[in-house]
Amino acid sequence: MRLIVHNMLTCNIKGVVNKFPLRIEAEKVIKKEVDFNPDFLRHMLAKIEWKALVDGARSMGYTELPDQLESEESYSFLKKFHHALLELHLEEGSLVCQETGRKFPVEKGVPNMLLHEDEV
Amino acid sequence: MKLKQLEGLLGDLQQFSNPNVELEQYPTGPHIASRMLFTAENSYGDITDKVVADFGCGCGTLSTAASLLDAACVIGYDIDLQSLETATLNAEELEVEIDLVQCDITKLELKGHQIVDTVVMNPPFGTRKKGADMEFLSAAMKVASQAVYSLHKTSTREHIKRAALRDFNAKSAEVICELRYDLPKLYKFHKRKEVDIAVDLWRFEPRQN
Numbered sequence: 001m002r003l004i005v006h007n008m009l010t011c012n013i014k015g016v017v018n019k020f021p022l023r024i025e026a027e028k029v030i031k032k033e034v035d036f037n038p039d040f041l042r043h044m045l046a047k048i049e050w051k052a053l054v055d056g057a058r059s060m061g062y063t064e065l066p067d068q069l070e071s072e073e074s075y076s077f078l079k080k081f082h083h084a085l086l087e088l089h090l091e092e093g094s095l096v097c098q099e100t101g102r103k104f105p106v107e108k109g110v111p112n113m114l115l116h117e118d119e120v
Numbered sequence: 121m122k123l124k125q126l127e128g129l130l131g132d133l134q135q136f137s138n139p140n141v142e143l144e145q146y147p148t149g150p151h152i153a154s155r156m157l158f159t160a161e162n163s164y165g166d167i168t169d170k171v172v173a174d175f176g177c178g179c180g181t182l183s184t185a186a187s188l189l190d191a192a193c194v195i196g197y198d199i200d201l202q203s204l205e206t207a208t209l210n211a212e213e214l215e216v217e218i219d220l221v222q223c224d225i226t227k228l229e230l231k232g233h234q235i236v237d238t239v240v241m242n243p244p245f246g247t248r249k250k251g252a253d254m255e256f257l258s259a260a261m262k263v264a265s266q267a268v269y270s271l272h273k274t275s276t277r278e279h280i281k282r283a284a285l286r287d288f289n290a291k292s293a294e295v296i297c298e299l300r301y302d303l304p305k306l307y308k309f310h311k312r313k314e315v316d317i318a319v320d321l322w323r324f325e326p327r328q329n
Contacts, residue, residue, distance in 0.1 A: 008230045113223035114268045
């Protein structure tokens with residue numbers, strides 16, 4: 001699971017208000033390089049929840065992202081954004097609902113968001 | 121990439137080893153999958169450099185096609201773990217990157233200022249769980265910011281059009297083409313060796329919020 005996916009996932013348990021973002025508990029993280037596409041990245045900047053990305057990246061061991069979005073989209077900034085958004089993979093771990101503490105397991109890179117019967 | 125090349129690559133993908141009839145697990149054949157994604161990109165520019173979601177991705181045929189056509193990011197969603205494992209193998213085999221999420225698409229709530237540009241899908245037709253086709257369409261229309269490509273039985277054409285425009289926030293709902301979906305005998309209850317169903321390839325545009 002990459003952080004671009006994490007930036008969209010919410011806890012959909014019935015009645016939960018604070019459903020986003022899910023906190024990441026990382027057990028195994030791997031890095032895979034992908035092509036750098038600055039146009040795509042600039043396009044994404046307006047759509048990403050920045051704090052969720054920064055916190056998520058930190059949980060996966062990457063601390064280079066600035067806390068605030070930079071107004072100047074320098075090359076070095078975009079490279080860091082690229083790395084955090086697209087090159088970090090959570091292979092094993094959990095996504096934790098901040099309100100209920102419910103853990104959604106991530107195994108072999110696939111988060112399991114299926115709810116139990118009493119959560120629907 | 122040429123259409124024939126894309127079709128050839130998709131023909132090498134592994135499909136369901138143990139298909140579950142209740143989930144209407146049928147492979148999307150390389151003929152349909154290649155034409156669907158090729159049209160989405162060449163006629164509408166909805167795939168290359170876009171974020172593409174595949175709802176009910178199964179073994180990842182449409183996801184793989186999107187990736188081969190240079191989508192910036194492809195995310196496949198499915199309820200069945202075994203299919204997702206096959207999708208993982210397929211992605212590795214063809215050396216493409218596909219993010220996968222296990223979930224019930226009808227219960228999923230995705231946030232994110234419309235991060236997803238395009239949804240592509242071959243949803244259940246609703247022959248086992250009534251209304252499943254509509255649930256998938258409704259979910260897709262909530263997530264896509266640019267376009268939804270979906271396959272539905274031609275016999276449901278008027279119903280789908282009405283629902284999309286009236287209930288699912290569609291600005292437009294067009295049948296791009298009619299295809300024949302060859303369903304090989306997958307399940308014991310299938311009497312004929314092969315069955316051929318008329319399906320519509322739809323393109324829906326959501327209204328901007």
